[in-house]
Amino acid sequence: MVISARNNSPESREALESLCIAYWQPLYVYARRRALDDNEAQDWTQAFFTELLEKNYLNSVSPERGRFRAFLLTAFKHFLTKEWDKIKAQKRGGGCAPISLNFHAANSAIHIDPASGLTAEQHYDQEWAISLLDRILERLKAEFGAAGKAVYFEELKGFIIGDHAGTTYADVAARLNITEEAAKKTGSRMRSRYREMLREEITQTVASPDEVDDEIRNLFAILKL
């Protein structure tokens, strides 16, 4: 991965940590599948991140070069394997969490269908893909907002996935009071900016830029499960 834990500089560790935190929700989804109830899943997730930040846990886990998505889950599994029976005691012992994870919001956003037939890993991967897309769209929205074009984003975001029967540029142009040509242009710019951001984000999580397409195909397949 681009941010390699081999490089132990504080900056790179910080970058790695922030990447971990960006994807805490998929780990929580995984934990929910392995735990007996939400409380337990929350304890595990919280304990993992506490460990991650306080005790430099990543230093003791050697990330094989490769997908960050797989690495993070492996680190979490190893943590659970080693620490599972200690987590409860730790929690009773008190101490305040260095990071606040909003489980309440997560619970209302995450819907796990127990009869879906997906494994805990597949739930993790799906949630990973959703988290990734959420991040990109949030950033894209913020960029348009900063340029005073929040309403353009709302009207045109549907065209990121290409032209389709849902709505037409003509409709959008009328609502935005611009020409159809201008709407098309902005839509196309949004689309290429989206693609750029997505590929950039994924580059952060794979061993080399060659693998970006492959990772996109994997995530696409996962979302189609």
Place this chain on the structure above:
Amino acid sequence: MAERRACPKCGALLPANAPAGICPSCLMQAGLDDEAPRAPIDATAPVGRFVPPKPDELAGHFPQLEVLELLGQGGMGAVYKARQAGLDRFVALKILASDAALDPAFAARFLREAKSLAKLNHPNIVAVYDFGQHEGLYYFIMEFVDGLNLRQVIRSGQCQPNEALRIVPQICEALQFAHDEGIVHRDIKPENILLDKRGRLKIADFGLARLHTQTDYTLTGPWQVMGTPHYMAPEQLERPLTVDHRADIYSLGVVFYELLTGELPLGRFAPPSEKVSIDARLDDVVLRSLEKEPQRRYQQAGDVKTDVETILHSPAATVAEATRSVAVLPLVNAGGDPSAAYFCEGIADQLINSLSQLRRADLKVRPFAAVAAYHGQVVNARTVGRDLNVQVVVTGRLYLEADDLSISVALVKARDNSQLWGQQYHGKRSDILALQVQMAQDVAASLRLDLTSEEEQRLTRRDTHDVDAYLLYREGMHHWNKFTEERTRTAIEYFERALAKDPRYAMAYAGLAQCYAQLGNLYLPPHEGYPKAKEALAKALALDETIVQVHVMLAFIALSYDWNWAETEQHLHRATHLDPSYAAVHGVRAGYLAAMGRLGEAIGERMRAKELEPTAFRGLGLAGAYLLAGQYEDAVAEARQTLLRADRFFLARGVLGLGLALQGNHDEALAELQTASAHANGHPQILGYLGVAYAIAGRAENARSILDELMQIPRRLPGFAFHVAAIHTGLGNHDEAFQWLQAASAERYVTMIFLRFDPLFEPLRGDPRFRQLLIEIGLSRDDSGQSDCGSLLE
């Protein structure tokens, strides 16, 4: 909740958490679409052998260089000697025979690779001074090494083994440095390793293999030279684009072997020390570098260097060492009378027991289970030494003719196959007990164990004084080792006949217990097998309290049948005290820890058990522990390794298949499970796994037909209910799943104790009935919300 909308593009229903309300899979796909349009492939482009330009043809491209001569050419391009006028130094100019015209991605790849190569600054790596592209010609300007490459050195016959030992550590240093920088060479071979006139080693062409596309790797492809597969790791041939640094370690092993022996390690090759006169300890280093599975290889090039240097700087060890490790092999049945087979096993087993009874810290004896597989095989002590990690191998031959018994026994040093000691024994069949005592004493003496009188007593102890009882016991053990239901029942008969001869024969009771436990585990409802096993164990215990097997079996039954954790601990405690190096002690403790959810410790104990008894059975145990911990990759790797030594071990193949299925690798999972199923003859565990794998793969129809098949088997073997429950879980029939789990619980099926983390029942975890089951098994307390069986241990 609002009604779910469909994606206007692909028509799929949008999930509730669709990002910004847009279809996530279409969003993902949008990341791929409209890539930079690919340059059309020019079909007329020359795809043939690369013809290097003449030096003067290059002059126009490189005004800063005086291109002097062509040094060599290969599939990857050509190398010239040149003078860099400004700096007045010689450089090597490498022109890439690029398929750039065919591959628009080449330029980007070239730039990226070249940049990282230019950063590699190490005395054993050829430095890259500059690189670039001029009118479609991709080039590197590199350090000029005035000398020979290793291929030339090997051909000249100048490479003596001690020269090889000077060269290899330098290769290791360079590789380690590059690997630390994240760069894999991918094409280590003698042609790429240069020696300058002062004997300094330089590796060339780091990472260049990656510049070329996959087609270059095939032997029949246009770039023949590139395609020599002899130096490539097996995984590199299969998946050339995904290899890691361990592929280089394999190639290093090939080069090492070739430097030592002058030959390539092809097919079933001999260890280097059999070919040339070198320290046999180097065999291990070479062979470990050449392991087929990357995870069994050295993991770091630096470790190869360390081991080579340690061997170079420490004299070959002498016979008497601080710790002796011994494997006693089943004797060879030289007379050929098949009825003597149990004698051959029995003598080895007895000798192993006698030596183990010494319980000396300086003596490690491999258990019978670890050597049983060698029965009837002609083996080389060196191979055994490597496989079982022992220094000394005890081998023997046995002739039984009518009533006359002749036995020869030898102690062989595994390192070099040299015999340390040998002895002949002759007598009548009825002398066997006395002969065995004599043998144990002689072997102990030849291992130079100075025994105390108490140890001497333990060594010569006899479990029975009745020869007939002993021979019946031995026949019983022989049948028990075959594991089938019929043979197990035959074994029971023999043990009972032995007990009729000698009612105080504790080991025969232990044998009987083993048989009943085996039946209860595999063939009978547990409540028909285990109580009888317990009865026999109680009798054994009353006769002799010091038999470690008895305590381990008591622990196993307390754990898997009585679900009595406190009693399990007591028996384990006593067993550990009697013999801490008995593998089964660790195996049962691992089961106990896994049931308690202490998965990390359980994995540790499984590893220890496997180390003490390197058998397929212990490998299965470790793979199963990984599966419970959710470490599917490790489970798959361990199961594969186990299958290397026991191809038809369907339980291991079952774990492999399940692990693959849980990783989402459905096709491979189903293929493995179908193979396992063919070997397993309707075993419910394999059918259960197969059904679950179908369900996970989304093939509910197939899962249901496996379920039907399982339901139609007239005889319901142990585990039937458990695996029916597993398939129902996979199919989402949670009510049925719980009904069948109740039945499995009532049956006291052994793997119910692992329910807490069993991946088969993951979808049930949030259901209150699941917690109720755990409470019934004693794995969770009913204290509303405290979901913690770990707390039972506090």
